Structures are given as structure tokens and as C-alpha cells.
Amino acid sequence: MEQSSSSHAASPIIRVRGLGKQFGDTEVLRNIDLDIDRSEVVCVIGPSGSGKSTLLRCIAFLEAYDAGFVHIDGMLLGYRLNDAGRTLASNKEISRVRRPLGMVFQHFHLWPHRTVLGNVTEAPRLVNGLSRRAANELGQKMLAQVGLAERAHAYPEQLSGGQKQRVAIARAMAMEPQVMLFDEPTSALDPELVGEVLNVMKRLASDGMTMMIVTHEMGFAAHVADTVVFMDQGEIVEHGPPQQVFKTPASARLQQFLETWRERSL
């Protein structure tokens, strides 16, 4: 039975149990269990094609999952339970349950014809009904948090990739999410622009933001994560504190993955 969020203050903000996902005949996620607690930072690593993006997308119900469940703040996301088993929830209900999630992707998807501030304030105004003035105030605060207060009136094309990604982070933060989901936020950036985005994310983490981050930046993951999750072939193979995952990997698959990564980064 669903319960209100207030009675769930101590439960994980994200709870995934037995999650399964297929694309046609291909099983892409198998029996995934994952809890994310408030203020926890979880980094997800693993080879290309291992299902990291699909897991993130299923958690946000941008993809419908086939088995198991995802609870956000104690509420089932995507489905309604009934005598027949389960049926798809309405779009309205999906939006409501998804509400605590903020998302940042590899590509920024900023509106090219809106200013930076316009991009950040769009959803607070249209979705949350803030006045232009209140939204602008909030937007300026969020831009200051990502170090872009002085670029509020610039257009996206006038920004570097790193700045655009910081705007995308400010835009997500302006919806006051309880969890931020990141899918390889620095993978599309020139190497010299990666650091400024990672620094913003480190700041969010130290401010207590709950985050789930798919990343290939192992140094960053080691620094910022409370928990590192290693995925391979649609499964969580290993998870634990960064010390354990990076220093004493238990499985051959993780050992192999880290070895390949070390060879590449030499």
C-alpha cells in the first residue's frame, strides 16, 4: 500500500527491487536491487552497453520497466497495483511521483532561443507556477551556485560546453529536486571543460544533495561517492564504498574492467 512521503522520512529516497528490462528479446537489466538513501552519492560504473543508462532511465520511468519495481520516496513509480497485477499509471500520476527527481544528461538540451536565465526559469514558472519575479530570483540563486550568475542573460550558443552543462544542472536544481540523476554529464565535453562540471557536482555533494551519477570519471567517483555500483551485462556485479570497489575488487569482471581502464588512462 502506498503511504505518504512524510511517514517515509527514514526510508531510502529511491528503492529498486528485482528490476528487469528487455528490449525485444534482449534482456538489458536483470534483477536489479538498489537503495539510495538521503544525502547518499551513488556512482555507477561499468563498460559501455552494460545497462547504466537504461537503469537510470527506468528509475525515472523514461523507460517502462518489465519486472520488479521502483519506489520514489515510498511511492511506486510508473504502475498501479490492482487485482490484475499492475497497469500503467496515468501520465499525471507518473509526473507526480517522479517530481523529486532532477536529471542531467550527456547532452544539455538547452533552448537555443532562450537566455540562460530563461532556460533555468521555464519549468519553475510553467510547472510550479512561480511568478516571473520569484522564478528569476530562484534562477539567479541557482546560477550563482554553478558559478554562472554573470551569464544569466547570455544565450546558450555563447557558452562553452562546460558552461552549458552547468546551466543544465542549475535548471534541474531550480525544480528543487530531492535527488539528482546524472548520466555521463561530462562525456560530451572537451577534456579541459570536464573539471568545472565535476567541481559543481562535488559542491552539490558536499552540500548534502542526494545523487546517482553514471560516470567514467573514476577519480571523481573515488572522491565523491559513498557507494560505487559496478554494472556488467545488465547486472549489478559489485557495490560498496569506493575504497573497497577500487582497491579490493572481488569479481574477475570488475578486476578486468579496472585494469582496462588503468591501461587506457596511462
Ligand code: ADP
Ligand atoms: P550503457 O549506458 O551502460 O552504455 P545502455 O543502458 O545504453 O548501456 O544499453 C544497454 C543495452 O541495451 C545495450 O545493449 C544497448 O544496445 C541496448 N539498448 C539501449 N537502449 C535501447 C533501445 N532503445 N532499443 C534497443 N536496445 C537498446
Ligand code: MG
Ligand atoms: Mg549510457
